[in-house]
Amino acid sequence: MSRRKSSNWWLNYIPRYFIFFDRYCAKYQSFVDPILQRFDREVQFYISYLRYIGKLQSAGLRFCYPTVETGTKDIHGDAVFDLALAAKFVTEGAAAVVPNDFYLQGEERVLVVSGPNQSGKTTFARTPGQLHYLASLGCPVPGSKARLLLCDRILTHFEKEETIENLHGKLQDDLLRIHRVLQQATRNSFVVINEIFSSTALEDAVFLATEIMQRILTLDCLCVCVTFLDEVAALGPSIASMVSTVVPENPALRTFKLVRRPADGRAYALAIAEKHRLTYGSLKQRLAS
């Protein structure tokens, strides 16, 4: 009896607060510091973004932290590129990414992009939109240097694929969508418009595009607009015209490089026609012989 007592004798000497600690420990076993927790969760965003662009950077593409403006609308981007295309380039080994430059200064508000089909117009149109979006998230943006507007909204209007049978429905749909876009836009918004009215009769397309451009200019928001209508590119000093270029010797070969110069949409198709010796002058020669 005494021996048993003596074997547990030390229990009497355990301080009572150990029991308290034991219970405390059991109670707060799963405690995480809320700040740490938040850090852990939020840092994921940065890590995954950095990991994502890390792959692109190791493929030789450059990223930079943009200067974000609120007052001025002088923006520019040097050697910017489309993130989606770049990712495709890295993972699937698609065609090389061609970086482009753009800028808007002074009273310029709208970049009008024209040029031949499949020459990188749409890809380019996506890029400033992406830049502004990523910049507003505080992320480094694809490009070597960028100064961007902190915009309240980024609105897009892309053409939806449709057939000629329901052309009427398509035009109506186009107009309704662009109307919605313009209703939401403020003077600090960024609007991307891609190839609207391309299937509409030319006269209508010019009229509609001009009207919509006027509204955008009145709004004083920033805009990138891809179009084949030269008239839009020449609407006023607020519009900067960019043209996607082709190899001069072979107009069918695209460079995917966009340069700032007045729109010359017709020159391109005629260049192809000239390559086949099908312009008026060449034809006259051919038919005379």
Added chain:
Amino acid sequence: MNAFLMYRDRDFDLEQEPPPGAQDLVQDLELEVLFKAMAEGDPFLLHVARKAVLSLLNEVAAVLHRQDILRDCLSNAAIVRNLYTLAAETIERERKNYWGVHSRNPGYVLNRSVEVLSMFLAVLRRLRQVAEVHAARFRSEGFTMLFATLRKELDDEYLATVEAHLSRLKFRRGVLISARFGKGNMGVGHMLRKPNDDDRPWIQRFFSKRPIAYTFHIHERDDAGAQAVSELRDRGIAIAANAVAQSNDHILSFFRMLRTELAFYVGCLNLHERLAAKGEPTCFPVPSPCAERRYVVCGLYDVCLTLKLEHRVVGNDADGEGKELFMITGANQGGKSTFLRSVGLSQLMMQCGMFVPARSYCANLCAALFTHYKREEDAAMQSGKLEEELERISTIVDRLSPDCIVLFNESFQSTNEREGSEIGRQIVQALLESRVKVFFVTHMYALASSFSDEKIGNTMFLRAESREDGTRTFRVIPGEPLRTSFGKDLYEQIFRTSATAPLKLPKNACAVI
């Protein structure tokens, strides 16, 4: 002896290559439908129809020559079909008679040739009979000439001579061969001789003594001897055998030609019967020379479309006297392409001497007909499509000469309207100035109107008709291209009125665009 039913002065060449661009013509104008209707299951008719329709006549006289013959055919359909069957059967029988052994044995060749020639002779007799009985019912130069030739060259005397030769060539009474001595007294220069006909009365012949002659007998078992004698015989008749075989070939080639040339007209008869059964009108076109510019048609319809449909199709009128450019615009599925096809088809039919699917038709002939249609493939590769279109027009330009006709169907629409119109305008202008007649179906207002604004060429504007309520009549009527104001209306509605208000569309919205 020639048939001369296709051309006044030469035979129809069945082996000729189709003109360049024929493949496009067949595809774009759906010519196979026409060919099949003409052939009605006869592969030979199909072959001839293909060749004949695609090889255009460029002279008014040549077209009229065939038209006259075709008129005769239409009023004497049964006789013409009989003649065709006769020629076809004869050729067939000749072919069957040939056993396929390429025997060089003159005896065999001669036997066969004589047999075939006898058969030919019987047919030639029947041909002459037809010529004699029905000649009066045929008025055209072609048939008159053919029947006159038949009567002249196959007269009784000629037929009797041929018959006499044939009976002699059967050698019932043996072969008379002469030869002379050659080196070492070998027989050389074997020659078949015409036996001297014994003109004594048979009773005298019967009782008189035979003239003395040296003979020899060959023993029944002496194969070598028999062979030697038959070789001797062959040597003698070789020339005769060749001659008969050659004359057979001549006669055969006449039958072949007759069959080929009649085949075209039988094809026309087949087509005419199909159209007549449906109640579709046909008429003989009035051709004018290539250099003129005429296009006055009434009730012109698409012959291939009507062949495919149960009911009759809509005809169109156009008065394009002196016009060089025909701009056809208007609603989708409004009959533009059908009209263009009917233009191409009737031009081809006129220029091969056929009737045309219209109530009346007067047009100039052309040096060649080309089509440039929108192709379906490569729909995804937009840029490649423009290139492809331009390449095709470039090959056409290489083949163009003045007074050609080019049919464009929705060309240059693979790029946007601005670029397409500009390319189209330059090409059409250059073509017009090089005296090429152009039919252009397009949606592009900018292109169509550039020719009304600038007054280039002598343009006729046609438009697919669509009624107020948007229904299509499938008729093409004269009319300037329509500038659509539909986009503007829609814009006003969406932007000027409040966005919540329900959208009211113009009634004929669908029809305009």
